[in-house]
Amino acid sequence: EPEVTQTPSHQVTQMGQEVILRCVPISNHLYFYWYRQILGQKVEFLVSFYNNEISEKSEIFDDQFSVERPDGSNFTLKIRSTKLEDSAMYFCASSLGGLDEQFFGPGTRLTVL
Amino acid sequence: AQSVTQLDSQVPVFEEAPVELRCNYSSSVSVYLFWYVQYPNQGLQLLLKYLSGSTLVKGINGFEAEFNKSQTSFHLRKPSVHISDTAEYFCAVSDLYQAGTALIFGKGTTLSVSS
Numbered sequence: 001e002p003e004v005t006q007t008p009s010h011q012v013t014q015m016g017q018e019v020i021l022r023c024v025p026i027s028n029h030l031y032f033y034w035y036r037q038i039l040g041q042k043v044e045f046l047v048s049f050y051n052n053e054i055s056e057k058s059e060i061f062d063d064q065f066s067v068e069r070p071d072g073s074n075f076t077l078k079i080r081s082t083k084l085e086d087s088a089m090y091f092c093a094s095s096l097g098g099l100d101e102q103f104f105g106p107g108t109r110l111t112v113l
Numbered sequence: 114a115q116s117v118t119q120l121d122s123q124v125p126v127f128e129e130a131p132v133e134l135r136c137n138y139s140s141s142v143s144v145y146l147f148w149y150v151q152y153p154n155q156g157l158q159l160l161l162k163y164l165s166g167s168t169l170v171k172g173i174n175g176f177e178a179e180f181n182k183s184q185t186s187f188h189l190r191k192p193s194v195h196i197s198d199t200a201e202y203f204c205a206v207s208d209l210y211q212a213g214t215a216l217i218f219g220k221g222t223t224l225s226v227s228s
Contacts, residue, residue, distance in 0.1 A: 004156075031213045043157070043203060045215035055213040091156060098212020099145070104157040 023092030119219035136204030
């Protein structure tokens with residue numbers, strides 16, 4: 001069964017460093033999403049992406065965040081200068097259509113020291 | 114703006130007992146409703162969804178949920194739980210008409226099943 005994959009599973013970085021979180025969505029899906037879950041809190045939407053551009057973003061997704069689909073398979077989330085409060089589990093999701101079920105990856109746990 | 118309230122943060126139950134996890138939502142637009150489950154150290158898996166039609170929705174692993182428009186609720190139920198149902202359960206909504214839109218999640222309910 002096709003699934004969304006994410007790498008790495010755990011990333012540790014120093015405050016102020018740039019990180020890139022990688023996702024491989026399901027191959028025929030057209031909509032891509034990033035969510036995050038700070039420990040003990042709810043899952044929060046960051047951004048959705050369609051047709052090589054951002055279709056929606058939340059207040060959390062400020063200028064330090066960016067997304068890219070560099071090739072036909074990967075979908076990346078870049079955090080330019082990490083802060084302690086960026087420590088969270090980051091989930092990638094994809095859906096075939098914009099109103100279809102979103103399939104989630106296993107997440108990348110980001111720890112900022 | 115949409116919001117989701119999960120009324121119970123933790124629900125402890127014994128194996129083979131029935132369980133109900135409560136979810137209420139508020140929205141100014143028509144919404145899709147979802148329940149996701151998160152097992153330890155895993156991603157989110159869709160349990161069931163309500164898009165339209167019958168208000169009683171059946172999902173995987175014997176779970177079902179009932180959409181109640183007048184009470185803006187979408188409670189999740191299972192008549193007899195197993196140890197393996199121990200997990201975090203999230204209720205979520207999304208805009209019915211906006212493609213590629215966000216899922217808005219509740220804070221989650223931890224279901225702990227013991228023998």
